[in-house]
Amino acid sequence: MATPSRKDSHGAGVYLPEANNALSPEETALEQVCQPEKIKCLQGSRLDQGSGKSHVPSALEEELVSASQLEEEELDPDLAPDVEEEEAEEEENDLGDPAVQSAVHNSQTLDHLAPLPFRPSLPSAGSAAHHFGPQLPAPDPSLLCSPPTSWPLRLSLPSHLTQLHPQHQRILKQQQQQGRPRSPPAKKWPQQPDSYANLMTQKEKDWVVRVQMVQLQSENPRLDDYYYQEYYQKLEKKQADEELLGQRSRFESLKLVTPYIQKAEAYESVVRIEGSLGQVAVSTCFTPRRAIDAVPHGTQEQETAAASSQRLWVLYRIEKMFLQLLEIEDGQQDAPAQPRDSEQRSSRVEKLFQALKAQGQNNLEAADDGFLQALSVGKGKALVARLLPILPRDRAVSLLLAITRHLPFLVKRDVADQALQMLFQPLSKCIRHLTFHELLQGLQGLIRLPPGSSERPITMVLQNQFGISLLYALLSHGEQLVSLNSSLKEPSSDHSAWTDMVVLTAWEIAQMPTASLAEPLAFPSNLLPLFCHHVDKQLVQKLEARMEYVTVEIRS
Amino acid sequence: MNYMPGTASLIEDIDKKHLVLLRDGRTLIGFLRSIDQFANLVLHQTVERIHVGKKYGDIPRGIFVVRGENVVLLGEIDLEKESDTPLQQVSIEEILEEQRVEQQTKLEAEKLKVQALKDRGLSIPRADTLEEY
Numbered sequence: 001m002a003t004p005s006r007k008d009s010h011g012a013g014v015y016l017p018e019a020n021n022a023l024s025p026e027e028t029a030l031e032q033v034c035q036p037e038k039i040k041c042l043q044g045s046r047l048d049q050g051s052g053k054s055h056v057p058s059a060l061e062e063e064l065v066s067a068s069q070l071e072e073e074e075l076d077p078d079l080a081p082d083v084e085e086e087e088a089e090e091e092e093n094d095l096g097d098p099a100v101q102s103a104v105h106n107s108q109t110l111d112h113l114a115p116l117p118f119r120p121s122l123p124s125a126g127s128a129a130h131h132f133g134p135q136l137p138a139p140d141p142s143l144l145c146s147p148p149t150s151w152p153l154r155l156s157l158p159s160h161l162t163q164l165h166p167q168h169q170r171i172l173k174q175q176q177q178q179g180r181p182r183s184p185p186a187k188k189w190p191q192q193p194d195s196y197a198n199l200m201t202q203k204e205k206d207w208v209v210r211v212q213m214v215q216l217q218s219e220n221p222r223l224d225d226y227y228y229q230e231y232y233q234k235l236e237k238k239q240a241d242e243e244l245l246g247q248r249s250r251f252e253s254l255k256l257v258t259p260y261i262q263k264a265e266a267y268e269s270v271v272r273i274e275g276s277l278g279q280v281a282v283s284t285c286f287t288p289r290r291a292i293d294a295v296p297h298g299t300q301e302q303e304t305a306a307a308s309s310q311r312l313w314v315l316y317r318i319e320k321m322f323l324q325l326l327e328i329e330d331g332q333q334d335a336p337a338q339p340r341d342s343e344q345r346s347s348r349v350e351k352l353f354q355a356l357k358a359q360g361q362n363n364l365e366a367a368d369d370g371f372l373q374a375l376s377v378g379k380g381k382a383l384v385a386r387l388l389p390i391l392p393r394d395r396a397v398s399l400l401l402a403i404t405r406h407l408p409f410l411v412k413r414d415v416a417d418q419a420l421q422m423l424f425q426p427l428s429k430c431i432r433h434l435t436f437h438e439l440l441q442g443l444q445g446l447i448r449l450p451p452g453s454s455e456r457p458i459t460m461v462l463q464n465q466f467g468i469s470l471l472y473a474l475l476s477h478g479e480q481l482v483s484l485n486s487s488l489k490e491p492s493s494d495h496s497a498w499t500d501m502v503v504l505t506a507w508e509i510a511q512m513p514t515a516s517l518a519e520p521l522a523f524p525s526n527l528l529p530l531f532c533h534h535v536d537k538q539l540v541q542k543l544e545a546r547m548e549y550v551t552v553e554i555r556s
Numbered sequence: 557m558n559y560m561p562g563t564a565s566l567i568e569d570i571d572k573k574h575l576v577l578l579r580d581g582r583t584l585i586g587f588l589r590s591i592d593q594f595a596n597l598v599l600h601q602t603v604e605r606i607h608v609g610k611k612y613g614d615i616p617r618g619i620f621v622v623r624g625e626n627v628v629l630l631g632e633i634d635l636e637k638e639s640d641t642p643l644q645q646v647s648i649e650e651i652l653e654e655q656r657v658e659q660q661t662k663l664e665a666e667k668l669k670v671q672a673l674k675d676r677g678l679s680i681p682r683a684d685t686l687e688e689y
Contacts, residue, residue, distance in 0.1 A: 196600055198571070208567065208593055212565070255562065
């Protein structure tokens with residue numbers, strides 16, 4: 001197929017961004033060299049095309065003159081080779097001896113060339129033309145393009161170029177001279193009119209685009225096309241910021257807008273015809289053939305409450321709750337402000353909370369069981385950790401109390417996962433909102449001796465990292481409340497309960513060998529003073545020993 | 557891009573010269589005339605270019621209709637830079653011969669490798685006996 005020659009491209013792409021730039025003396029010699037080269041190329045190409053029009057605009061001539069005045073010598077060796085290259089098609093590799101000879105020859109002719117900065121377009125005009133005559137032999141261009149090797153003294157090309165291999169230099173210079181005129185707007189007219197163009201009509205193109213758009217449409221673009229939506233938001237934000245700063249005038253960057261097409265009404269995936277055996281094969285483009293009814297519907301039979309199905313049920317519940325949670329979180333991200341939405345949101349949150357507390361399969365189980373079962377799974381813990389910040393205070397508190405009530409159980413169940421840690425952050429935030437009474441309730445659960453066991457739950461709690469952190473957080477909050485609120489200091493049942501608890505806790509900690517004390521995730525600073533207030537010195541010393549060991553561990 | 561901002565589309569590439577690499581390793585060069593939603597391509601004045609080392613040969617093929625799933629990649633060819641290549645164009649016969657030789661050496665090397673592995677009791681599943689992914 002026709003490959004447009006380089007000459008053509010030069011002729012067609014008459015674009016000289018550089019020609020209009022003022023040549024400053026600071027510009028590198030190479031720059032100055034290149035511009036006239038480019039201009040020469042154009043002229044050369046015109047020559048070849050035989051168009052006698054002298055298209056050299058006056059501006060160009062001025063440029064050439066000024067260029068030549070600045071650096072006369074540099075112009076000359078490059079005058080010839082580029083024109084030669086245009087004319088002598090693809091001869092690039094020869095650096096043979098004949099080239100050296102012609103180089104020598106050329107150096108002698110250079111002086112003649114000096115006063116003539118440019119070569120006129122008409123072949124007949126100008127004495128410069130015939131100077132190129134003797135230089136026609138092919139090897140010349142290759143050597144002439146790399147003058148530094150032959151004439152180090154005459155030329156002052158930048159040193160970084162002179163160190164290069166001559167072929168490399170030549171390629172670089174070619175690129176420089178050819179690169180710029182080609183840069184945008186390179187939407188030049190086609191070399192020869194393409195007779196096969198537009199075989200694909202505009203209608204057909206639009207059709208393809210439409211089909212592609214249909215494939216893109218979605219009801220929830222934030223979900224389906226998350227990255228593009230985020231990107232576009234960031235872009236818009238950046239533009240708005242820039243506009244605000246006055247840095248650039250507002251221009252809208254386009255957004256992909258998919259057409260809204262009515263979604264086909266929900267199809268019946270499973271068709272049951274009375275009297276037929278099994279399912280009828282109804283195929284659509286979404287389900288070619290639905291063979292198995294894999295979604296559980298109907299009630300679970302009571303007999304199948306085996307351990308595995310129980311666990312499956314818990315997992316299933318957790319998944320459903322997670323979907324609800326994600327919906328709530330998405331809603332939170334998108335539309336923070338409207339009151340109607342916030343009502344809807346809080347009702348969703350409440351629904352989720354109820355689902356969390358809901359019973360398992362048998363309604364005979366204890367009240368907190370549903371919640372505890374969910375917490376036994378790692379994902380359930382993650383769910384609760386994410387849910388706690390968005391729950392209203394009293395709901396969060398009830399969850400917290402449930403956790404403290406059953407802490408030993410949870411700790412035991414967590415040995416494999418060690419995932420309770422993720423609950424610590426949201427729980428400690430919740431603890432800060434506890435009232436004194438609620439706090440006492442929470443602590444009592446830990447202190448009380450459960451029926452039928454001689455060990456207090458607190459012993460086990462102290463050995464677990466999460467447990468001990470939670471305990472410390474509770475105690476610290478209690479101490480804060482007490483110190484801030486003087487009314488609590490008055491003797492009352494609450495206060496005595498509090499004191500008892502503190503003493504007991506201190507005693508338990510002191511009892512525990514230091515090695516088995518777990519390292520808390522956070523050590524509140526007001527604990528030791530708290531203990532100091534309530535227990536005797538000896539005990540305090542023991543406590544200090546243990547706690548400081550722990551705090552040193554944390555700090556290190 | 558003016559049709560669908562934020563997406564990539566072949567609409568703007570129509571009537572331009574492209575280089576298309578197919579899944580079977582062939583390289584086609586032709587003017588892209590028509591597309592559809594599966595990126596099936598219609599190439600006009602197509603040339604199959606075979607590269608062996610520093611040489612290449614063009615086999616003119618006419619019109620190609622390529623099923624979209626067989627395209628690895630395609631890119632527009634800059635008509636100006638097209639001839640600016642260090643590669644050397646040779647005749648079709650020569651390039652086919654070169655290709656044959658290259659295939660042969662590759663096959664022999666492969667055979668040796670397989671034999672060596674077999675001697676050690678190992679086997680590597682060959683790409684051509686395996687599904688592509």
